Amino acid sequence: MKHLLTIEELSEKEILHLLESAELIKRQRGREGQPLKGQTWAMIFTKSSTRTRVSFEVGIRELGGSPMFLSKNDIQLGRGEPIIDTARVLGRMVHGAVIRTFAQQDVVDFAEYSGIPTINALTDDEHPCQILADLLTVREKLGGWDGKKVAWVGDGFSNMTISWMWAAKKLGFEFVVACPESYAPPAEFLDKLSAPNVRVTGDPAEAVESAHVINTDVWLSMGQEGQAEKEAAFGPYQVNDSLLASAASGHIVLHCLPAYRGKEITEEVLEAHAGTIFQQAENRLHAQKAVLAAIAKS
């Protein structure tokens, strides 16, 4: 494994291997070895982050490497230096890069022009590190996804939904997206996905009925702040106690965080499921260490 740019590019075998490695790394924390010893990893962030930044900084250090955090305002990228030039400079100095930005193409270009291992830490198109942590959490809490129904309630075509839809395609679990029609995955995407186990509905109750996993995320992703018309369309798509009443018994609720209480999720639901949701946040560290270790090995 040289890069982690998308879930789309991973095979079922690679996903399972990463999750098994993450479980081992989690159990062995402090005794997991130093595969990044002597390496410096750049962390280029053009969007805000709490979990991703902290989990990568800690994870790189725990694997023996040195993280170098570079917000866009610290480097010339923020003043318009092209990503392909940034990539060619950093590729000659550091051993790997973690990038959070807007366009997926920027991460693809960085990987190509730098020649160094590159990890997508969230773009507008995918959030692969988060989905690995989410799948790890589902394995821990429910023992896996075979025969399970996973519901998504909220934005139907965000980085999170797209990565989850690819995960469903690769792993074969039932995945039902409930979203307003205007924010549904476009037909071209669903054709490309070609996954009969992924369905889209306008009815959140239908998606959540008998679901084992109920998943949501912010209605307005980073970069969409102030889109009042978009936000207004999501009123009926809140994860609340009444929606969850028909979920399968023993269901779990996931939220990648940050959460906006009273919008996509109620305070009551978030707090009732905080044990799972903050375990999910912690799993970012273990999942990403598995990714870093797999890259270091190859």
Ligand code: CP
């Ligand atoms: N879930 C997630 O990626 O959180 P941050 O934006 O805080 O990194």
Ligand code: NVA
């Ligand atoms: N869809 C959200 C995820 C945040 C972790 C966003 O892009 O802002």
